[in-house]
Amino acid sequence: MKKTGFSRAIGWLMILVVGGCVDPYRPPEVTSPGSYLVVSGFFNSAPGTTSSIQLSRTQNLTDPKAPAVETKAQVTIESASKMTYTLREGTGGVYTLSGVVPLPNETYRLRIRTAQGKEYLSDFVPVNTTPPVDSLSWYVENDGVQINVNTHDPANKTHYYRWEFDETWEYVAAYDSGYELKNKEIVSRTERIYQCWSNFVDKSIQLGSSDRLSQDVISQRPLTFVRGASIKLGIKYSIQVKQTALTKAAFDYYDQLAKITQNVGSIFDPQPSQITGNIHSVANTNEPVMGFFRVGTVESRRIFITKRQLPYWLTETGNFGCLVDTLSVSKIIEEQPGIITFYDRTSYLTSSHYCIDCRLRGGINKKPDFWDQ
Template sequence: MHYKHWKKVIGWVAILSLGGCVDPYRPPEIAAPNNYLVVDGFLNSKPGTTTSIRLSRTQNLSEKNTSVAETRAVVTVETEGRATYAFRETGGGVYTLTDLVPQANQKYRLRIKTAKGVEYLSDFTTVVTTPVIDSVSWRPTSNGLQIYVNTHDPKNNTRYYRWEFDETWEFFTPYNATLELKDKQVITRAENTYRCWSGESSKSIMVGSTARLSQDVVSLFPLTTIPADSWKLSSRYSILVRQYALSRDAYAFWEQLAKMTQNIGSLFDPQPFLLTGNMHCITNPSEPVLGYFSVGSVETRRIYVKRYQLPNWTINTGYSFCRLDTAKTLKDLIEMNFQPVSELEGGGGYLASDNYCVDCRLRGTNKKPAFWDE
């Protein structure tokens, strides 16, 4: 869960029209110093995995800064049998734990004590096992590339699901420069700046339920649509999908949060203070806490889509302005503020272009991801 969702939940503005005049309505929540604790908490039950808990503070709509990390807190997980496991702070409000494999016959809860001595506690929650992802599929549509997820539980026990994903795409600059201008000298380019990768994570809350179906089958659940002209599709695209099984209460929380983050902006929409999770402030019971602590397994599936597998869409690569020019001397190259691509035949100068057109690192990284299979 990304903290951007929570920022939307706290801040909202509505405009009321009365007697022909338009006056802004500003509820107290906008100006009040409501920096509530946000708990992004999921305890992974798969052996060998690291659990990360992210703590931050909300900001009101009138504040322009992003959410503030909650640091120097003491974070622990407790079992009903009173065993306690401590998280380690790794920076930026993130706390990790690697030496715990939750057991199906146990219940767990999260305890947080901030540097100011305020204490928070979740309800006890059981371990929920997530069924495997059957497939992640895709098809071209009139709007672009549509990605789907498919799964099922043959025991009909799951019924409630949530998904997240990470996107990664490969891209190339228009020109593969073998030279570079450095300290007013043309030298051999030290590393590849032609092929790079970029990426981003899902921002929407995606939940689904099969509770009203006779079979616990999720078929062609739409995860995301990539526009047909997106630079993500210029070469090779990959998506890693994460699937979580939810309890009924957890599903109700995530569904409500999804509606709020998608519909906030009107007095007639669901209001933030109606949101309830399973986290509570035990120091001050009237203080809201945003978040839901769950325990369970995560299933993942990655796919790749290559450019040649798609229709002949016109891709907006962001490089349409790029052009090659000639610089006859080093002085010309410096005055043009261009980067050399290669030497002209016979050594009479350089082919050159804007740095943006030859250095893909300005839009991504030239370090190939470990999972990339080519």
């Protein structure tokens, strides 16, 4: 018994000694001052749409500031047949082009000249037509809702897909406020702040391929899972999915990007490596450029899920700590709480502003145009 205890003590001592000898590894790429161009966006071939290209710069992992945007650049799209289209600069390093539809059998490339005189060119790429989203399916499992996407290409030409989605959900505050304090007077509220809508845009890279299948079909590809207790499902929930057809080169680029940015956290995950897109520096071929220029269409589909379609789940609304108090007018002027409603001749029911103003939870009190579809 003593020998076993002594062995354990020695083991713990060795762990502490080894752990104390480990120095943090900070590769040069983490702290180097290099700032490289990042290109996001594509040339949309759908009629009546606006194409946008966003330019920004990479930053060190230790830099707390937001990435810098690339402004005052000259951005053009060129066709193989020598047609040139100039994009206009907007805000935040975003350059847009409207009223131009790429030709189906043409190829195009992106040209960027920065304010510092550096020039970047993409490879010529074809126009990819995206097949429609067949359906968005959902089902209840594991105390939540699993949402999947289904699509196919009857021409058997697409094979490579990317999906992006945004979620919108309706929620309410704990109490409906009918009054507010203005200039030390209690007046009827003119703006309703009880009912709100919040939104989330997924930033992950979601890809799918039918390349190894006999038919170009994507069936029940998982997109997202929503917990049953989530406030998203408390009243009404909507998800819009955007689908894009990719070339094999674009698929490989986003697949590599997803592996090194999303699959992290264990020793078995892919190691960091340089990602090569289809945009290059004209003067310095060794200069890294992040991004992949694409030309094509985007297909979208939206579904709604209401509370009555789901099992009974206790929604985590955040309202459970909301308390009500009865205060006189003088106390309300002094403490300035949120006012719920008139109680009697001299007092009102009150609560915290968080409990009566749904906007304080990150949403807006204007109903989206698509909400009653």
